[in-house]
Amino acid sequence: MSVIGFLRNFDHTNNKMDSCSIANFLLVLLLSLASLCPVHGTHEEDHNTNYAKEILSAAQQDKQWLVSIRRQIHENPELRFEEYNTSALLRRELDQLGITYTYPIAKTGIVAQIGSGSSPVVALRADMDALSLQVLSVTYVRGGSASNVIPSHVEFGGTLRSLTTEGLWKLRRRLKEVIESQAVVHRCNAYVDMKDEEFPPLPAVFNDESLHLHVKRVGELTLGPENVKVCEKLMAGEDFAFYQELIPGVMFSIGIRNEEVGSVYSPHSPYFFLDEDVLPIGVALHVALVEIYLESRQHAVKQ
Numbered sequence: 001m002s003v004i005g006f007l008r009n010f011d012h013t014n015n016k017m018d019s020c021s022i023a024n025f026l027l028v029l030l031l032s033l034a035s036l037c038p039v040h041g042t043h044e045e046d047h048n049t050n051y052a053k054e055i056l057s058a059a060q061q062d063k064q065w066l067v068s069i070r071r072q073i074h075e076n077p078e079l080r081f082e083e084y085n086t087s088a089l090l091r092r093e094l095d096q097l098g099i100t101y102t103y104p105i106a107k108t109g110i111v112a113q114i115g116s117g118s119s120p121v122v123a124l125r126a127d128m129d130a131l132s133l134q135v136l137s138v139t140y141v142r143g144g145s146a147s148n149v150i151p152s153h154v155e156f157g158g159t160l161r162s163l164t165t166e167g168l169w170k171l172r173r174r175l176k177e178v179i180e181s182q183a184v185v186h187r188c189n190a191y192v193d194m195k196d197e198e199f200p201p202l203p204a205v206f207n208d209e210s211l212h213l214h215v216k217r218v219g220e221l222t223l224g225p226e227n228v229k230v231c232e233k234l235m236a237g238e239d240f241a242f243y244q245e246l247i248p249g250v251m252f253s254i255g256i257r258n259e260e261v262g263s264v265y266s267p268h269s270p271y272f273f274l275d276e277d278v279l280p281i282g283v284a285l286h287v288a289l290v291e292i293y294l295e296s297r298q299h300a301v302k303q
Helices: 019-035 045-060 063-075 084-097 165-185 209-223 240-244 278-302
Strands: 002-007 100-105 109-115 121-126 140-142 155-157
Touching (some): 045 209, 045 278, 063 084, 063 278, 121 240, 121 278, 209 278
Parallel strands (some): 002 121
Antiparallel strands (some): 100 109
16 A cells, blocks of 8 residues: 655646645645554544544644744745745655655656555645735736726736536636627627636536545544534635546645634735644644555455
C-alpha cells in the first residue's frame, strides 16, 4: 500500500489562495506524510476512543514544528511556478524525514511517496503558491474617463459560476446569446471572449459518495460527532475537480473560527488570521483518513 503526496501548483491565477492558507495546507500534508506508518491491528468500534486520543496526542507533540514551518512559508510567499524557496524548504524537510520524492513536477512541484507503490493507494494534494491577501471578486466596466463624452466602445467582464458543470456550460452559451442579440437590437456589435486559454473553465467539484462517508465517519471518530457538519454548497472555483474527473476524490474544510484570537475572517481577507491550534487537528484528521482507508482497502484487496 502507498501514500502519495502532491506538493505542487495546479491552480490558475484566479483560483489561488493567500500565502497563509497555502502554508496551512502544506503543513497538514507534510506532517501527515511524516506521521504515516504501517497500520497494525484494527480500528473497530471498541478501539475508536483510544485511537482518536493517540492520533490527536501524537499530532500535538509536533505543534511547534508545524507553527515554525508555517510561519517560514507565510513570511516568504511565492507566486505560481516561482515557488523555488518554498519547494526547497519542503524538500529539506522531506529529506530529514527520510521520505522519497520526485522533483521537479510542473517546474517547482514535488511528488512524495511512502510505501511499496502497490494497491491500495491514497493521494493527498496541496497547493504551494501564494496570492495577495486581498482578493475582490467583482465585475469591471471600462468605457473611457471623460465625463461628458459617450465612448465608442465599452469593455466589461466578470466570472461565471455554477454548482454543476452542465450549468456552467449553459451559462456560457446563454451569456453569449444574450449579449450579442441585445447588441444587435441597439445597432451595435458585441464580442464575447471567455479567455479559455488564460482561465480554462473549471468543472464543478463533486465528492465521491463513498469517500464522503469515509471522511464523515473518520471525522466523527477523531473529532467527535458534534464537530462534524455537512458543508453548504459553495460557488467557489476549485481545480481540484480536474483530479476528481480522473479518480475518486473528496474535498472538505477544516473550521478555524476562534473569536478569542481573532480568527474570524475569510482566507482572502487582508485581516485573515489563523488559529494555529487548529494545525495539529488538521494533521490528525488527515492521518486518520489515510490510515483507516488503507487498512480497510488492504483487507479488501487480500480478499
